[in-house]
Amino acid sequence: MNNFLNDITSTFRKNKTLEVLTHPNPLLYQSCEETDVSDTEEIDALVKDLEQAMRSSDGVGFAAPQAGIMKRVLIYDISEDQDDLKVLVNPVISQHSEDLSTADEGCLSFPNIYFPVTRPTQVTVEAYDEKGEPVLMENIGGLLARVVQHECDHLDGVMIIDRAKPHIRKAALRAYATYDQQPEEFITIVDAEAQALSEQPTEEVIDE
Numbered sequence: 001m002n003n004f005l006n007d008i009t010s011t012f013r014k015n016k017t018l019e020v021l022t023h024p025n026p027l028l029y030q031s032c033e034e035t036d037v038s039d040t041e042e043i044d045a046l047v048k049d050l051e052q053a054m055r056s057s058d059g060v061g062f063a064a065p066q067a068g069i070m071k072r073v074l075i076y077d078i079s080e081d082q083d084d085l086k087v088l089v090n091p092v093i094s095q096h097s098e099d100l101s102t103a104d105e106g107c108l109s110f111p112n113i114y115f116p117v118t119r120p121t122q123v124t125v126e127a128y129d130e131k132g133e134p135v136l137m138e139n140i141g142g143l144l145a146r147v148v149q150h151e152c153d154h155l156d157g158v159m160i161i162d163r164a165k166p167h168i169r170k171a172a173l174r175a176y177a178t179y180d181q182q183p184e185e186f187i188t189i190v191d192a193e194a195q196a197l198s199e200q201p202t203e204e205v206i207d208e
Contacts, residue, residue: 018049018052018053018056018067019053019067019068020053020057020066020067020108020109021065021066021067021068021109022108022109022110022111023109023110023159023161023176025109027065027068027070028065028066028109028154028157028159029157029159030065030070030157031155031156031157032064032065032070032071032072032155032156032157033070033071033072034072034090035071035072035073035089035090037089037090037128037132038132040130040131040132043073043087043089043130043132044130046064046069046071046073047073047075047085047087047130049067049069050062050063050064050067050069050073050074050075051075051085053066053067054075054077054108055082057108059108060076060077060078060147061074061075061076061077061078061147061148061150061151062074062075062076062108062151063075063151063152063154063155064155065154065155065157066108066109066154072089072090072091072155073087073088073089073090074087074088074091074148074151074152074154074155075087075088075151076088076147076148076151078143078144078147087129087130088125088127088128088129088135088148088151089127089128089129089130089132090127090128091125091126091127091148091152091155092125092126092127093123093124093125093148093149093152094124094125094126095123095124095139096120096122096123096124097120097121097122097123097139098120099120099121099122100118100119100120100121101118101119101120101121101146102116102117102118102119103116103117103146104116104117104188105117105146105150105160106160106186107150107159107160109154109159110159110160110161110172110176111179112176112179112185112186112187113172113175113176113179113186113187113189114186114187114188114189115160115164115168115171115172115188115189115190116164116165116168116189116190116191117160117163117164118163119145119146119149119163120145120149121141121145122139122140122141122145123137123139123140123145123148123149124136124137124138124139124140125137125140125148125152161173165191167191168189168191171189172189175187175189
């Protein structure tokens with residue numbers, strides 16, 4: 001499996017493909033391999049590719065596997081002016097709070113659909129930056145914590161749909177199956193709506 005993923009990664013890198021992969025692409029459900037933090041030239045080139053993909057899609061975060069590159073590298077920029085790009089290489093969430101918070105999340109790899117996702121309110125993250133220097137983010141919270149957790153999930157092959165309650169997941173997949181018929185619209189799945197949709201007899205849900 002690793003050789004297969006390495007071949008796929010090599011192809012994407014050679015072709016400089018910046019296409020954002022979307023569900024149910026199997027690469028989105030594979031765990032990524034660690035990146036050699038000493039290879040700063042490779043990391044720099046990768047970050048430029050990822051930033052281009054993220055900016056062109058109006059995202060605030062992006063992980064390498066979303067572009068078919070199976071490396072443990074993610075980027076994010078939650079600044080108001082979108083001019084403060086951050087890079088995390090081989091990030092590990094070493095601690096998380098027992099307190100949880102729920103907020104609507106969307107994903108470039110599950111486009112146009114938003115639904116509530118519950119995550120720890122605070123986390124501590126250990127990683128490296130693009131220069132190979134250690135990074136320690138202690139007890140971060142708010143949007144930053146949510147974005148970092150979301151992108152770290154991608155590195156482990158976990159999508160937001162995997163974090164949803166069963167009835168919300170069912171409703172979100174139904175909405176996703178038809179989103180391309182209304183590409184300019186955004187669909188937000190809320191608990192009550194999801195419950196109602198999940199109880200309606202419909203055609204079989206398209207799933208991974």
